[in-house]
Amino acid sequence: MTFSRRDFLKAGGVLVVGASLAPSLARAQTIPNADRFLGKPLEADRVDAFLAIHADGSVTLFSGKVDMGTGGRIAMRQIVAEELDVRPERITMIEGDTALTPDQGSTAGSYGIARGGSQLRQAAATGRQALLALGAARLGRGVEDLETADGVVRTKDGGASASYADLIGDKAFGVALDPKAPLRDPQRFRFIGKSLPRPDVPAKVTGRHKYLHDLTLPGMLHARVIRPPAHGATLKAVDESSIASVAGAKVVRIESFLAVVAEREWNAVRAARQLRAEWTGGTPLGDHATLFDSMRASTIVREQPITRRGDVSALDSPGPGVRTLSSTYRWPVHSHGSIGPSCGVADVSGDRATIWSSSQGTHRYRAAFARVLGLAPERVRVIYLDGAGSYGQNGAEDAACDAALLSKALGRPVRVQWSRQDEHGWDPKGPPQLLSLRAAVDERGEVAAWETRAWLPVSTANLPHLPFLAADAARIPQAQGRATGLIYQNIDPPYQYPNVDAVVRWIPDAPLRTSPIRAPGKIANSFAVESFVDEIAALAGADALAFRLKHLTNPRGVEVLRKVAARMGWQARPSPKPADPNAAIASGRGIAYVHYKHDETLVAMGMEVEVERASGRIRVTRVVCAHDCGLMINPDCVQAQVEGNVLQTLSRALHEEIVYDRERVTTVDWQAYPILTFPEVPPIEVELIQRLDAPPLGAGEAASAPVAAALSNAVFDATGVRLRTVPFRPERVRAALAGRPA
Amino acid sequence: MATLKITVNATARTVELDDPETPLLYVLRNDLGLTGTHFGCGLSQCGACTVLIDGRATRSCVTPTSSVQTRAVTTIEGLGSPERPDPIQAAFIAEQAAQCGYCTSGMVVAARALLQQNRRPNEAQVREALAGNLCRCGSHARVIRAVLRAAAGGR
Ligand code: FES
Numbered sequence: 001m002t003f004s005r006r007d008f009l010k011a012g013g014v015l016v017v018g019a020s021l022a023p024s025l026a027r028a029q030t031i032p033n034a035d036r037f038l039g040k041p042l043e044a045d046r047v048d049a050f051l052a053i054h055a056d057g058s059v060t061l062f063s064g065k066v067d068m069g070t071g072g073r074i075a076m077r078q079i080v081a082e083e084l085d086v087r088p089e090r091i092t093m094i095e096g097d098t099a100l101t102p103d104q105g106s107t108a109g110s111y112g113i114a115r116g117g118s119q120l121r122q123a124a125a126t127g128r129q130a131l132l133a134l135g136a137a138r139l140g141r142g143v144e145d146l147e148t149a150d151g152v153v154r155t156k157d158g159g160a161s162a163s164y165a166d167l168i169g170d171k172a173f174g175v176a177l178d179p180k181a182p183l184r185d186p187q188r189f190r191f192i193g194k195s196l197p198r199p200d201v202p203a204k205v206t207g208r209h210k211y212l213h214d215l216t217l218p219g220m221l222h223a224r225v226i227r228p229p230a231h232g233a234t235l236k237a238v239d240e241s242s243i244a245s246v247a248g249a250k251v252v253r254i255e256s257f258l259a260v261v262a263e264r265e266w267n268a269v270r271a272a273r274q275l276r277a278e279w280t281g282g283t284p285l286g287d288h289a290t291l292f293d294s295m296r297a298s299t300i301v302r303e304q305p306i307t308r309r310g311d312v313s314a315l316d317s318p319g320p321g322v323r324t325l326s327s328t329y330r331w332p333v334h335s336h337g338s339i340g341p342s343c344g345v346a347d348v349s350g351d352r353a354t355i356w357s358s359s360q361g362t363h364r365y366r367a368a369f370a371r372v373l374g375l376a377p378e379r380v381r382v383i384y385l386d387g388a389g390s391y392g393q394n395g396a397e398d399a400a401c402d403a404a405l406l407s408k409a410l411g412r413p414v415r416v417q418w419s420r421q422d423e424h425g426w427d428p429k430g431p432p433q434l435l436s437l438r439a440a441v442d443e444r445g446e447v448a449a450w451e452t453r454a455w456l457p458v459s460t461a462n463l464p465h466l467p468f469l470a471a472d473a474a475r476i477p478q479a480q481g482r483a484t485g486l487i488y489q490n491i492d493p494p495y496q497y498p499n500v501d502a503v504v505r506w507i508p509d510a511p512l513r514t515s516p517i518r519a520p521g522k523i524a525n526s527f528a529v530e531s532f533v534d535e536i537a538a539l540a541g542a543d544a545l546a547f548r549l550k551h552l553t554n555p556r557g558v559e560v561l562r563k564v565a566a567r568m569g570w571q572a573r574p575s576p577k578p579a580d581p582n583a584a585i586a587s588g589r590g591i592a593y594v595h596y597k598h599d600e601t602l603v604a605m606g607m608e609v610e611v612e613r614a615s616g617r618i619r620v621t622r623v624v625c626a627h628d629c630g631l632m633i634n635p636d637c638v639q640a641q642v643e644g645n646v647l648q649t650l651s652r653a654l655h656e657e658i659v660y661d662r663e664r665v666t667t668v669d670w671q672a673y674p675i676l677t678f679p680e681v682p683p684i685e686v687e688l689i690q691r692l693d694a695p696p697l698g699a700g701e702a703a704s705a706p707v708a709a710a711l712s713n714a715v716f717d718a719t720g721v722r723l724r725t726v727p728f729r730p731e732r733v734r735a736a737l738a739g740r741p742a
Numbered sequence: 743m744a745t746l747k748i749t750v751n752a753t754a755r756t757v758e759l760d761d762p763e764t765p766l767l768y769v770l771r772n773d774l775g776l777t778g779t780h781f782g783c784g785l786s787q788c789g790a791c792t793v794l795i796d797g798r799a800t801r802s803c804v805t806p807t808s809s810v811q812t813r814a815v816t817t818i819e820g821l822g823s824p825e826r827p828d829p830i831q832a833a834f835i836a837e838q839a840a841q842c843g844y845c846t847s848g849m850v851v852a853a854r855a856l857l858q859q860n861r862r863p864n865e866a867q868v869r870e871a872l873a874g875n876l877c878r879c880g881s882h883a884r885v886i887r888a889v890l891r892a893a894a895g896g897r
């Protein structure tokens with residue numbers, strides 16, 4: 001297949017915005033002239049909401065789902081190309097603009113392709129049927145005599161044809177999405193399943209890709225927001241004279257919402273540093289040192305059984321020969337850690353607002369911004385522009401709200417750029433998780449009973465959006481509450497043990513604001529469950545792989561585990577590995593498995609590690625992953641997601657922990673909150689299983705779930721020491737090796 | 743207001759600054775429209791803002807503009823374009839070595855500095871040269887492959 005990246009650039013894959021452009025163009029999102037589509041249908045059950053075919057035969061794809069660097073930008077094109085029967089390079093894509101794209105829900109939960117893509121696929125398939133019908137009328141033939149080929153409807157005998165452009169160019173389809181419109185035969189896919197290159201990569205590696213952070217509007221001011229020194233503190237006084245020396249800098253204050261603005265960005269930075277302000281009070285944060293104790297001691301909002309089967313009485317009254325085991329696993333607070341601190345640009349004038357944001361949920365947040373601004377939602381347009389990867393919800397929505405309030409106050413477009421300290425200090429955090437597990441193991445080494453108790457911060461029911469920092473500070477009423485994502489899934493084992501009791505104990509509080517963070521909850525839950533399975537296997541003197549396979553009934557699960565084992569050259573034996581306790585370096589291997597949410601992607605993860613006994617340093621020397629996410633639209637993009645999941649989660653497990661004192665987060669830069677660096681990156685071998693006939697299950701998150709467990713299992717195999725609290729920093733590992741509690 | 747003359751991507755430029763100590767990063771992005779150089783921390787901790795100054799990889803977020811007046815600044819835009827990528831950029835494209843891409847231009851520039859000093863680095867040297875460039879998306883494995891590919895002449 002010839003597929004030139006140049007074609008993509010010509011087709012409009014590159015954004016053109018900037019100070020030099022007229023405001024109408026700058027406003028037109030990323031695609032020149034996108035505003036000509038204003039007023040188009042947006043209802044997600046209409047083909048016209050998703051697709052437009054133009055007079056030159058090119059196609060515009062309107063996607064409510066956005067691409068944060070995951071590959072959706074090519075995958076969505078491939079889906080449309082396949083089902084509509086046009087070449088992918090003829091497709092331009094508009095993402096996440098609330099005025100132009102259908103609301104397909106936030107781009108989250110690994111559903112970008114699994115749900116958004118499937119909707120799109122059906123829209124394109126319906127569109128193709130509509131074109132066949134138009135062709136039949138035009139050519140005077142029955143639909144059964146016709147076929148499509150690269151933007152043309154033609155008779156099967158090749159006699160007559162009509163191009164899509166002629167049939168419908170710049171006109172509406174006017175048809176509803178047909179959930180039964182026939183899909184292409186997977187055996188004859190031309191674009192789906194191919195690793196086509198992403199259209200955004202050339203611009204990204206040459207510095208030409210325009211991010212939200214790069215957007216400038218005529219008359220735009222640069223702003224920095226000054227957050228309080230203590231959570232919830234009240235602004236008492238501001239000394240405006242303290243920034244008198246900074247050219248053109250001005251203070252904006254709305255109640256306790258404090259910002260400085262300037263024409264020049266550096267002046268805004270300087271003013272923010274120089275400004276003297278007096279704050280009082282605040283709401284003390286909990287004690288970080290006793291976080292997990294207070295979670296366990298917390299009042300319980302609600303108990304939610306996740307799995308209950310059989311009889312677990314053996315845990316409390318083990319019969320003869322039955323051994324019991326109990327362990328507690330702890331997962332700390334994490335930051336999303338975006339490499340680019342959040343940014344927001346807003347232009348609020350009169351009764352209208354346009355807000356540019358890297359939000360993963362522009363549609364959802366439109367109403368939220370409208371409420372804060374006191375505008376009707378239809379007066380607010382939120383336009384998605386790429387930011388740095390956000391992995392859930394970072395500070396993007398807050399920065400957008402900052403900008404919107406400032407723009408409203410000043411009557412000029414405003415760009416807010418958060419500092420590194422703002423992002424680490426104030427992005428909503430991944431919640432902490434505490435899991436206690438118990439098992440009874442009978443004389444044959446079988447799991448006679450399993451219990452999980454998970455203490456997890458509860459999400460507020462029907463919370464319309466995460467409360468904005470700026471709105472709270474400005475005393476603008478908004479719904480209060482927290483969001484944590486679906487963090488209860490996978491607290492139960494994926495194996496068919498007869499007696500299981502897995503319960504979530506929802507607790508009301510978390511130390512800081514929370515939001516979903518990649519694979520919400522499932523990483524910590526799988527860490528606990530899959531480490532504990534390993535503990536049981538070790539107690540039973542069983543091989544960790546065989547112990548899993550014995551009670552795994554899902555054939556696709558068996559397949560991924562076997563693939564990893566084969567590639568690793570897995571030697572069946574119990575852990576830990578017999579080793580010389582005096583050797584300076586201990587090495588071992590571990591394995592873990594997840595069936596994501598028990599009905600989505602299946603992943604097995606193998607890991608090899610070396611542990612330097614003296615320093616406690618863990619070096620991951622090899623990662624092997626087998627991954628079955630059903631149909632893969634673009635295998636290379638899936639592979640990149642798997643690699644990213646592995647490395648990001650290794651980083652979280654090895655290094656990361658947000659620390660706070662009674663007033664605020666103290667780990668506010670990359671020194672205090674280190675992440676994985678290049679010298680630590682292990683070789684990663686990925687085996688992808690393509691299932692052309694199966695539904696796509698999602699690749700954005702699942703591979704992160706088994707990472708921490710595979711790591712801790714490998715460390716146990718190497719050293720005989722079990723790490724149950726993340727992060728596995730050297731001092732903690734050293735303490736564990738020395739037999740002190742870790 | 744100070745008038746400074748600097749040379750960026752082999753072109754002489756004049757900028758008017760309230761503060762001559764303004765970090766080069768802001769001048770590149772806001773005065774010269776070279777937005778490929780990114781703000782990541784402003785603390786010399788992440789590498790997103792890396793440019794070449796007289797051929798050496800330098801953090802533009804902590805480099806006062808006044809200090810580069812007699813030196814040659816090269817930004818990511820000065821290396822190549824989507825239509826004519828330089829060999830390192832071509833290797834990054836071949837390896838699809840970017841996710842969100844926010845960290846990427848800093849890595850391409852750091853790789854350029856490395857290959858100028860050491861034409862055939864081994865993998866360990868590549869990792870070491872990029873140790874100060876952070877990526878959150880986990881594009882590292884591909885970036886390493888891309889730099890090694892560029893070092894091997896694109897293969
Ligand atoms: S922005 Fe300069 S090193 Fe991070």
Ligand code: FES
Pocket residue numbers: 069339388389840841842843844845846876877878879880881
């Ligand atoms: S590609 Fe997103 S931070 Fe590196």
